[in-house]
Amino acid sequence: MLSRRSFVTAAGAAGVAAALGSPLVSGALAPKAWAASPSLPLALENNSGSGTVYAYVSGADSSGWPGFVGPDGRFNRLPSPSSPVTPIADYSIPLGASGSAPTRLTLSDYIIGGRVWFSVGKKIQFFVNPPGGNGGVPGLVQPGFTSSDPNWQTNWTFCEFTYNSANLYANISYVDMVALPVSMASTGSSGSQSVSPLPNGALASIASGLRAQHAADGAPWDRLVATDSSGAVVRVLAPGHSPVDFGGYWNGYLDAVWNYYQSHTLTVNGQGSIGSYRGTVSGGVLTFAGLNTNGVPFTKPSAVDIFGCASGPLYNSGSDARGAVAARLAAALNRSSLLVSGGDNQPDGVNPSQYYTDPTTNHYARLVHQYASIGYAFPYDDVGPTGAAPVDGHIQDGAPTSWTVSLGAGAGGGGDQPPGGSGTGAYSRIQAESYSGQSGTTKESCTDSGGGQDVGYISNGDWLKYGSVDFGSSSPNQFVARIASGAAAGVSGAIQVRLDSRTGTKVAEIDFGNNGGWQNWQTVPANIVAGATGVHDVYLVFAGSTSDFVNVNWFTFTK
Structure with a gap:
């Protein structure tokens, strides 16, 4: 079953939200990897353009007790107050002027359900609630999403992380909001990794x-x-955090879906060992043969159910199969992809270019994916055809040696910036049009999510060069490219990934032909066949048909 890309309530923080209507201690969970030492150098950078920026590092210790990391890198457990909504001590870490040297500390304790916060202009107000039904642990009250929150007009943002004996796992997500841009980078046993910030102007757009x-x-x-x-x-x-109820916004679309599947079959592939289930609507209920709905039938969901993916018929409860089907229904509804061509085969039958095309859709998610190059926009945004899910903005390392978090660009290596001589992270997204050399290709306007340009008019013998790409100390496992083709029948070719020259070591290859159109974008992975570590010039060399056979929007490497 998929993981929810949403904020996870930490154990022991129940009851906090009732005080201020705010989210609770939360963070990213990750699979166990190598053993990490409880000593991690952390650099906090201000690249925001503002001269007054504060950072905070919050989370819980290994026992689940909430607290903050001070400027000395040590974890400070919060007191257990007797009164609700008690202000806490000031654990802000003032940063230098924009563009100045980072503020450095060393995390000397493991932290679960953590966040690195930034605020511009003034400090964030944090509070703590007494223990109550949560195992005797006090509850940290964090900034919330209502105008009554004391931090409502404060300009704040955050990223999530967990740092334990298994690994460092940190991510940037837009499941709950889009705010000031944050970028990240790390070094360690997994090499150099980075996550790019929200592009300039994206929030306003x-x-x-x-x-x-x-x-x-x-x-x-x-x-x-x-x-x-x-x-x-x-x-x-x-x-999902709207101050105004969306009411019957989805009613017309849901009526059309339920009517359609009274006489048609909806197939949902739970993927992996879950298998596929086939359902039809009868008596107002979408019923899948052989699927136990655990007392929660698939009736028409409300707007709250759809946007939150966590209530009503879309509540991910019961067996793995029921949860997997609920997740895929939630994704299909947010994308309004159940009535498009192939919509009766979820998620495999729908191309991402068909998402959000109905007038009734999750327009927040549509716009996030139009302007942000990474990050999920709703809890099950990782549902999709193999290789076609949105890019998750995370880093993970089993033995990290450094971690940098920036407000603004900087730490993330500017994954959408042109590769330069100082080295671009191989694990950031590299835009095809940012080449440092080329032959035979042409830039053109791109209609893929995020817009911009792609590189097209590519045929046999053409090539693209990207200078000084840094793979770090360990080799990637896959090369991943965002490509499209409207080539004629029988016309195809290969994208060869070579190091240091057009005839250098070939580390990966994608063979590709017509996939439905020159702007019908598809994310295609290829296994690495020869290792790559350190810094190399990367060449995309095109071989095959003498006719144009592929367009390229971006590429990256993954572990």
Whole structure:
């Protein structure tokens, strides 16, 4: 079953949300890997353009007790207060001016359910609640998503992490909101890794798009945009946190889906060992043969159910099979992909270019994927055809030796920036048009998520060069490319990945032909056949048909 890419409530923090309506201690969970030492150098950078920035590092220790890391790198357990909503001590870490040297500390304790926070202009107000029904552990009250929260007009953001004996796992997600851009980088046993920040102007563009959507359909998309006292956008909330109920927004679409599947069969592939289930609608219930719904039938969900993927018929409860089907239904509904061509085969029958094409859809998710190069926009955004899910903005290392978190660009290596002589991380997303040399190709406008340009008019003998790509100390496992083709029948070719020259060591190859159109983008992986470590010039060398056979939007390497 898929993992939920949403904030996970930590054990022992129950009851906190009732005090301020705020989220609880939360963080990323990760599979066990190598053993990490409880000593991790952490660099906190200010690349925001602002001269007043504060950082915080929160989480829980190995026993689940919440607290903050101080400037000395040591974990400070919060006191257990007798009164609700008690202010805590100031654990802010002031950062230098934008572009100055990073503030450095060493994490000397393991931290679970952690967050690195940044705020601009003023400090974040944190509170603690007494223990209550949570095993005697106090509850940290974090900034929330309502206008009554004391941090509502503070410009704040965060990334999530867990650092334990298994690994460092850190991620950037837009499941709950889009705010100030954060980037990350790490070194360790998995080599050099990086996560790019939200592109400049993306927050404003998403906000503008939601306001335009409200003007078009009257739904409260504009109420997702939070501004400060000057009217500047400080964050955009996911619709699951909307201050206004979306009410019957989905009703027309759901009626059409339920009517269609009274006479058609919906196949949902649970993937892996789950297998496929086939369902039809009868008596207002979508029933899958052989699937025990554990007392929660698949009736028409509400807007809250769809946006949150965690309630009503979409609650991921019961058996693995029931949960897997619920996750895929939730993804299909958010993307409005159940009535498009191939929509009766979820998720395999639908190309990502068909997502969000119905007027009734999750327009927050649509806009996030239009302007952000990484990150999930709703809890089951990792559902999709093999290799076609959105890029997850995370780093993971079993034996990390350094971790850098930046407000703004910097730590993430600027994954969408042109490769340069100083070295681009192989595990960041490298845009095809950012080559340092080429032959035979042409840049063109791209309609893929994020827009920009792709490289096209590619045929046999053409090549692209990307200078000084840093693979770190261990080799990747896969090369992954975002490609499309509208080539004629029988026309195909190979994308060869070579090191240091056009005839250098071939580390991977993708063979590709027509997939439905020159802008019908598909994410295609290929196994690494020859190891690559250290810094190399990377060449994409094209072989095969003398006719154009492929367009390339971006590529990356993965562990």
